[in-house]
Amino acid sequence: MTINHLFILVTASKLPALRTFYSSALQPLGYTEMIAVKNEKMELYGYGSDYPYLWLKPLPVDTNPVPTHVAIDAPDNAAVDKFHEAALRAGGIDNGLPGIRSAMSRQPYYASFVTDPDGNNIEAVCVKK
Template sequence: MTINHLFVFVTASKLQAVRSLYLSALKPLGYTEMIAVKNERMELYGFGSDYPYLWIKPLPAGTNPVPTHVAIDAPDNAAVDKFYELALTAGGRDNGLPGIRSQMSRQPYYAAFIIDPDGNNIEAVCVKK
């Protein structure tokens, strides 16, 4: 048996700042906000290219953020560069300039890393065979 799908949930205490960053920075990777739910019971935003696999939701009251690492495939190196540029402009912090990561087993592994306003490490990566 195989897994049909898996969702990644990022909880955010600064939900709108994280959402704004993702709306901008994920565009070069082909990700858009596919679902937005905000009502009296919940607030939830789903991002993806063909299906919303990456979700952000509010951090439950009285809890501390637990930062996560999410790596998203990029179609090419230029998209990695653009992701990095847009993320910094939208309030992300540098966590690794765009470039080849020679320590990775698959090569060439071209990636960039940013930290979102809640401390999550978001990576854009292009691995061409």
């Protein structure tokens, strides 16, 4: 099974900070903001490399988000390191420094974790055989 895309539902008032965060943090993984839709019916922002796999969608005003965990493949360990650095510079909070996660069954599992400005746990991971 392959997941085609994923929506992260975010606090509408934090959207500018979140767009800045994702644009910066995902750049080392080869992701950019590919699509921005804002009209009277919807507001969406899609991030990806060749296709918008990850989307930000603002919640209705006065609706609290439910924190989400998203893991994104990185091409190598250096990209995981760069993701972590960029995410922290863009307003993220460290939730796990880059390194091997020995508890994972598939090794080597090199990952880092950052909490975005809305409380979502974003992981960059490199798993090489």
